[in-house]
Each structure stands twice: as C-alpha cells, then as structure tokens.
Amino acid sequence: MDKKELINNGKVKSVYTTDDENAVIIEFRDDMTAGDGARKEVMNKKGSYNALISTKLFKVLEENGIKTQFIDLPETNVMVAKKLEMIPIEVIVRNIATGSLIRKYPIADGTKLDPPIVQMDFKADEFHDPMLNDSIIKALGLATQEEIDELTEKALKINEVLSEFLLEAGIILVDFKVEFGKDKNGEIILGDEISPDGCRLWDSETLDMLDKELFRKGKDNEVMDAYVEVYNRIIPDGEKIEL
Numbered sequence: 001m002d003k004k005e006l007i008n009n010g011k012v013k014s015v016y017t018t019d020d021e022n023a024v025i026i027e028f029r030d031d032m033t034a035g036d037g038a039r040k041e042v043m044n045k046k047g048s049y050n051a052l053i054s055t056k057l058f059k060v061l062e063e064n065g066i067k068t069q070f071i072d073l074p075e076t077n078v079m080v081a082k083k084l085e086m087i088p089i090e091v092i093v094r095n096i097a098t099g100s101l102i103r104k105y106p107i108a109d110g111t112k113l114d115p116p117i118v119q120m121d122f123k124a125d126e127f128h129d130p131m132l133n134d135s136i137i138k139a140l141g142l143a144t145q146e147e148i149d150e151l152t153e154k155a156l157k158i159n160e161v162l163s164e165f166l167l168e169a170g171i172i173l174v175d176f177k178v179e180f181g182k183d184k185n186g187e188i189i190l191g192d193e194i195s196p197d198g199c200r201l202w203d204s205e206t207l208d209m210l211d212k213e214l215f216r217k218g219k220d221n222e223v224m225d226a227y228v229e230v231y232n233r234i235i236p237d238g239e240k241i242e243l
Contacts, residue, residue, distance in 0.1 A: 001025065001080055011037050012047070012197065021083070022184055028054075028077040028193070032223065034216045036125055041220060045243050048076035049227045050195040052241065055079065056234055057162060057194045064161045066154065067189040069181065076241060084181025084191045089142055090129065091155045092119040094175040095163065098200065099213075116159055118152050123179065150188055151180055158190065167204060169233040174200035196227050 003016035003025040014027045028047035033040045051073060058070040069081040094101060097111040120132045122140070137143050143151065155178055163173045176199035179192040192198075196211040203210060210226040232240070 001074070003027070011040075012050075013193070018080070023071060024081055024083045026051075026079040026081055026193075028079070032197075032212070032215055034212075036128060041215070043220075043224055043227075046224060046227060048243055049224075049231050050193060050197055051077045051079055053195045053227070053231055053234065054193040056239075057165075058190070060165050061158060061161055061190065064157075066157060066161065067187070069183075069189055069191045076243060081191070082183055082189070084183055084189065086179060086181040086191060087143060087147075087151075087188070088123040089132065089137065089151065090121040090123050090177045090179060091151050092121065092175060092177045093117070093155050093159045094119065095159070096172070096174045096200075098174060116156065118155055120148075120151070121177075147188065154180065154188070154190065158194075162194070166201070166234070170204045171210060171230065171233060172202040172204050172207075174202055176200070196230055201230060 001018050001020065001023065003018060005017045006014060007017055008015040011033045012029055012031045014029065016025045016027070018025055028051040030042050030044060030046045031040060032043045032046060055070060055073045058068040061068055062070070069084055070079065071082060072080040074080060094113055094117040097107045097113055098109050101107060102109045120137065121129045122132050123129060134145065134148055137148055138145065158178060159173070166173050176194065178190060178194060180188050181191040182188055199211055200213060201210040202208065210230050214222045214226055
C-alpha cells in the first residue's frame, strides 16, 4: 500500500492517504520535541522503536477486546491504520502522582492514586492543551456525555490491561495519554500511538525513568537507551527486529 497525499504533519508523525479510502499510512519520524515543540532534536531510530512498541501494545489491547486503528506494520517506522475522524481530546490516566499533577495540586510526588485519575485535555497547540471538564467538552461540541463516559471507560480498561502487561516486564505504568477517533461506522476506537513518548514508564525495581521525561530533563544521551530497553522487555526474542 503506497502513501499518497499528506493530510497531517504533526510534531513526530506524518499521516498520508492511501489508495484505500478507509486506511491511512502513519510515518513515525525520528523527531523528539518538548515544550509544545519549542525544543526539538532528532533521535536515531526513535520513530522505528515507537512504531514497534505501539504495534505490540495495540496487539495486546486487541487481544483483550479493545479495538484499535492498527492494521499492519509494513516497515519498522510505517504503520497502516484505519482512517479515523480523531476526537481532539487527550485522555490521560494517572496511576502515580508526578509531573504537572504535583506542580498544580497539593499532592506528594510518588503518591499512588487509587482509583486512578482520568484527565481530559483539549488537543490544541495554540491553546497549550488546556484541561477540560464535561461541561467545557460539551460546550465546545467535542463530545456528548455518552461519548465522554465511553472515553473514560475505554481509557480505564486500557490502563488495566497495559499496567498488568508492563508490570510483567518489570515496568510500572505511571501515567499515559491516549487519543480516540471514530471509524467509518461512527464507532469510537483507539488511535494515534502508545509509546514512551506519551507514557511515564518506570523500572519496577529502581524506579529509573524509561520514557520521554528523560528528554524533558535534558538527559538526551539516555533517551534512546531507555526506549530500546522498553522494546527489549516487551517484545519476545522471536519477534524482535534488528534495527
């Protein structure tokens, strides 16, 4: 399947139409950004590792009854996916308090959150992705109450499945963001990616960071080692691809 027209050129991924009107090609680039794109670097093979990690996690979710847009991975950094009308909401699930949560609220770093916090942000760079509530979501026409409830339910199910899967690999899923879209039938399914770019992942023994937070903290030389570590832990030896 060949890529045709560029329809979205994001910070780290490019999306193209194909000869199938119901499918798109998502190209994972090696770009790494922080601060709404204010800081940008190129990390060798980062796009491939994110695509491979996302593919594995999408397959795990599919096996557990959670529909995703994933179709195929013909190249290590190229994903064929169902075409979705994306909902401009980032759904964030937090299992442990850290990051912006402890900067904005009186809660100690490392506090376990039980039940997890589900947060929704408006996906809009020009407004710096502000936090939403149900009333604002409905006022902006982003989703109905029924859809908001469905996004919450799906995000919590994803959290349950991936927390267990990653912990078996010695990784704590601290928090993560996901995005959803509607397919040609109007069904809401998981889209975009799930990778160390959009998750906080900690080693379960040392609590060392294994995600993009290393880049935010200026530890550029440690970033790809962390991404490779995640890949090696969650991909069985028989499924690994030499990059």
